[in-house]
Amino acid sequence: MRILVIGSGGREHALAWKSAQDKKVDKVFVSPGNAGTFLENKTTNVSLDLNNFELIKEFCINENIDLVIIGPEQPLVMGLSDFLQSNKINSFGPSKGAAQLEGSKTFSKDFFAKYGIPSAAYASFDNFEESNKHLKKIKYPSVVKADGLAAGKGVIICQNLNEAENAIKSIFKDNAFGDAGNRVVIEDFVEGEEASFIAVVSKDTIVPLATSQDHKAIGEGDIGLNTGGMGAYSPAPVVSKKLNEKIINDVMLPTMQGLIEEGFPYLGFLYAGLMIKDDDIKVLEFNCRFGDPETQPILLRMKSSLVDLCLSAINESLESYEIEWDQKHSCGVVIASDGYPESYVSNKEVFIDEYADPDIKLFHAGTKMHDNKIMTNGGRVFCATALGNDLKEAQKKAYNLVEKINFDGAYSRKDIGYKGIE
Numbered sequence: 001m002r003i004l005v006i007g008s009g010g011r012e013h014a015l016a017w018k019s020a021q022d023k024k025v026d027k028v029f030v031s032p033g034n035a036g037t038f039l040e041n042k043t044t045n046v047s048l049d050l051n052n053f054e055l056i057k058e059f060c061i062n063e064n065i066d067l068v069i070i071g072p073e074q075p076l077v078m079g080l081s082d083f084l085q086s087n088k089i090n091s092f093g094p095s096k097g098a099a100q101l102e103g104s105k106t107f108s109k110d111f112f113a114k115y116g117i118p119s120a121a122y123a124s125f126d127n128f129e130e131s132n133k134h135l136k137k138i139k140y141p142s143v144v145k146a147d148g149l150a151a152g153k154g155v156i157i158c159q160n161l162n163e164a165e166n167a168i169k170s171i172f173k174d175n176a177f178g179d180a181g182n183r184v185v186i187e188d189f190v191e192g193e194e195a196s197f198i199a200v201v202s203k204d205t206i207v208p209l210a211t212s213q214d215h216k217a218i219g220e221g222d223i224g225l226n227t228g229g230m231g232a233y234s235p236a237p238v239v240s241k242k243l244n245e246k247i248i249n250d251v252m253l254p255t256m257q258g259l260i261e262e263g264f265p266y267l268g269f270l271y272a273g274l275m276i277k278d279d280d281i282k283v284l285e286f287n288c289r290f291g292d293p294e295t296q297p298i299l300l301r302m303k304s305s306l307v308d309l310c311l312s313a314i315n316e317s318l319e320s321y322e323i324e325w326d327q328k329h330s331c332g333v334v335i336a337s338d339g340y341p342e343s344y345v346s347n348k349e350v351f352i353d354e355y356a357d358p359d360i361k362l363f364h365a366g367t368k369m370h371d372n373k374i375m376t377n378g379g380r381v382f383c384a385t386a387l388g389n390d391l392k393e394a395q396k397k398a399y400n401l402v403e404k405i406n407f408d409g410a411y412s413r414k415d416i417g418y419k420g421i422e
């Protein structure tokens with residue numbers, strides 16, 4: 001079989017690596033990929049213009065691609081999956097309609113309200129004056145969100161009116177998020193512990209993936225600016241068996257049913273970002289894709305075939321699919337370029353000391369090959385991921401791997417997994 005993975009991050013390296021493990025798979029193309037996917041066995045990077053759907057279709061036909069796995073949200077929100085499916089190419093990822101769950105905060109909040117999915121109270125505006133007026137009527141802290149895709153940066157927690165006014169000004173007047181800020185959602189702040197719930201969904205059938213939790217803040221103890229995620233671990237004790245069931249019944253099933261009623265039956269990874277307080281669950285957001293870095297520790301634990309899982313979702317035979325998981329724990333620590341998530345410098349040569357342990361895997365993210373050298377090429381550069389008999393052991397092994405990766409300005413948090421260990 002021949003697979004095409006779309007994307008260039010750590011998530012896509014993990015998706016490509018896992019696909020390539022499958023004996024049925026002869027070749028995995030990754031577009032555009034990174035140095036990690038370049039170095040992987042059976043895997044080839046290919047540079048396709050991801051805005052040119054016709055060209056991607058031609059590539060799939062010419063290369064006899066049996067399955068396309070789309071990693072990031074942008075091509076999904078633009079409708080790449082529908083386009084490929086309508087051209088009879090097996091594409092694993094939601095339609096443009098269903099991807100609005102991530103692509104528009106107003107769409108998702110209106111959808112939650114319509115289908116009774118628990119979420120914070122909100123209002124949505126398309127101009128500065130009305131949103132500014134609204135800010136004077138609400139309690140603080142409060143949350144201002146740019147409506148569209150903003151690379152994880154469009155959510156601003158405001159402690160007081162002044163901060164909220166600045167947020168609205170930066171969005172509407174200074175155009176901080178471009179078109180993604182043509183609308184805003186202003187919602188109540190929700191307290192609790194954040195958790196991710198990620199599943200494979202095909203219309204009305206759901207197969208939950210192993211539980212996980214990521215660490216979004218840049219600093220130890222979960223302080224400082226929000227990032228795409230500085231590390232993640234699996235399983236996550238915060239999602240107990242009971243809570244798992246509640247999330248499926250109160251959040252996932254009504255979402256899947258609602259999408260069917262709206263005419264957008266879901267296919268793909270569906271990721272709910274949740275806030276948990278005792279028995280209370282609130283949906284903060286949905287992502288129409290696998291999480292990054294959650295994918296890396298989750299796929300390290302997956303024993304079954306990712307390719308079979310995706311194909312059974314596409315072929316609507318997910319009902320009988322059971323994923324086999326390694327009972328070990330896993331932990332992934334992101335190594336970033338100093339300065340991320342704000343400005344940082346790329347093009348630094350990476351030096352990797354030798355290591356040999358079947359329980360560890362270095363997933364690349366912002367890397368590229370240049371003159372046979374690995375160079376940094378982004379904010380999040382690697383995710384050092386490891387399995388252990390318990391989370392503490394997985395954490396120790398992941399940090400041993402972090403020690404072996406050197407480049408100028410390498411930064412990682414020193415406490416990834418601490419919440420699971422407490």
Ligand code: GLY
Pocket residue numbers: 214228229287290291292293294
């Ligand atoms: N780790 C958060 C995300 O993938 O959006």
